[in-house]
Amino acid sequence: MMSMRLQIVIIVVMLLAAGFIVNLVRKKKIDFKYALGWLVLFFCILVLSIWPILLNKLAKLLGIASPVNMLFFFGFCFAVAIIFALSLSVSRLEDRVRKLSQEIAIIQKDMYDHYNGLKQEMEKKDSSEQEKL
Numbered sequence: 001m002m003s004m005r006l007q008i009v010i011i012v013v014m015l016l017a018a019g020f021i022v023n024l025v026r027k028k029k030i031d032f033k034y035a036l037g038w039l040v041l042f043f044c045i046l047v048l049s050i051w052p053i054l055l056n057k058l059a060k061l062l063g064i065a066s067p068v069n070m071l072f073f074f075g076f077c078f079a080v081a082i083i084f085a086l087s088l089s090v091s092r093l094e095d096r097v098r099k100l101s102q103e104i105a106i107i108q109k110d111m112y113d114h115y116n117g118l119k120q121e122m123e124k125k126d127s128s129e130q131e132k133l
Contacts, residue, residue: 002052010049018042041078
């Protein structure tokens with residue numbers, strides 16, 4: 001059984017952590033879709049720290065011998081889910097960077113070609129004006 005002091009410490013830490021995440025979202029330092037996973041985790045830890053008997057009942061319901069083993073299993077699943085979500089984001093961002101790089105290269109080539117065309121026109125004008133003189 002968890003002591004009352006430990007419960008209070010966990011509750012305070014989870015509330016502070018949730019406040020920190022909400023503040024990061026408010027300042028737009030983290031996207032809401034990433035913060036949501038952390039907020040759900042904090043909420044679950046908060047519920048389990050307020051009613052620790054739920055942890056024992058949930059472990060028994062799932063057929064897990066020890067509540068601690070269940071916590072490690074859920075922690076592992078959460079970490080895998082976060083890694084998968086971040087991998088998807090990295091893949092999408094990589095694709096966007098490639099497309100933007102290609103667009104920039106095309107725009108630079110167009111600007112270079114336009115500049116060279118203007119330069120040749122100016123040289124033709126200058127040479128025709130010199131011939132007239």
